[in-house]
Amino acid sequence: MSSPQRRRDARHASGEPAAPPKAPLSAERITSAALALVAEEGYDALTMRSLATRLGTGPASLYAHVVNKADLDELLIGRLCRDVLLPTPEPNRWREQITDVCVQLRDRYLAYPGISRAALAIDVTDLDVLRVNEGMLAILIGAGIAPQTAAWAIDALFLYVGAYAMDVAAAQGGGGDSRHHGSRQRADLIARFENLPSDRFPQIRAHARALTSGTEHERFSFTLDLLLRGLPDSSAQAAPSPTA
Structure with a gap:
């Protein structure tokens, strides 16, 4: 059986790349x-x-x-x-x-x-x-x-x-x-707010655009x-x- 050194030499001679050493954990x-x-x-x-x-x-x-x-x-x-x-x-x-x-x-x-x-x-x-x-x-x-x-x-x-x-x-x-949200999502949200029941959500309906702005x-x-x-x-x- 060949020695480890001879096996390493044979591997290098064949062009087989050596595995890079792992960096130590820290x-x-x-x-x-x-x-x-x-x-x-x-x-x-x-x-x-x-x-x-x-x-x-x-x-x-x-x-x-x-x-x-x-x-x-x-x-x-x-x-x-x-x-x-x-x-x-x-x-x-x-x-x-x-x-x-x-x-x-x-x-x-x-x-x-x-x-x-x-x-x-x-x-x-x-x-x-x-x-x-x-x-x-x-x-x-x-x-x-x-x-x-x-x-x-x-x-x-x-x-x-x-x-x-x-x-x-x-x-x-x-x-x-x-x-x-993006402009399309904002438009959808405004539409949802403006279609809420007016008797229960008058402020949200009236100010839907301000609520979703920015x-x-x-x-x-x-x-x-x-x-x-x-x-x-x-x-x-x-x-x-x-x-x-």
Whole structure:
């Protein structure tokens, strides 16, 4: 029987290509593969088993690098937050700056359908996620907003951005009714509203076009503006109280 070395030499002499070595597993490689899977198939397709299959290994191998699915979810959101650009706080532009951070998060979530479910479920300990929280706090507190108010506002903003991204993902995936629809769907919806019984739904019938107006992102911007205008900045807080 020939030695292993001779068999390898014979294989190379025949032109048979050698199998490329597998890259070693790591948390970074697992996270990258998970994001690629979600981008192609949606977050619902992501399980430890489907991820292991994609990586050409068994699920048990993943647990040497990822504690569990919840840990993987935090790694995913951390990776998305890693590239969010955080501005140097400018108190006179704080609403614009916070809006920009929220838009960046929105666009990252939308690139990976359904992944905002993970963002809404995690307990935030990942340093990349905390970096975004820190940056948003710096913007709001720098504008003279009380720390507790700033913290609660950031919670509300994260919830809204995550829920918005989930709604868009559901609409794009045929997951049910949504406010986000094309012109043909909008026309159908207007017709349905305008044909409702007038004695029970007079307002919906009368304002069907207004109720169905706006693009996805127009409604997103409207809601962010509504949330942020409820926060008093330093100039509002410093205003003198009206005299009796």
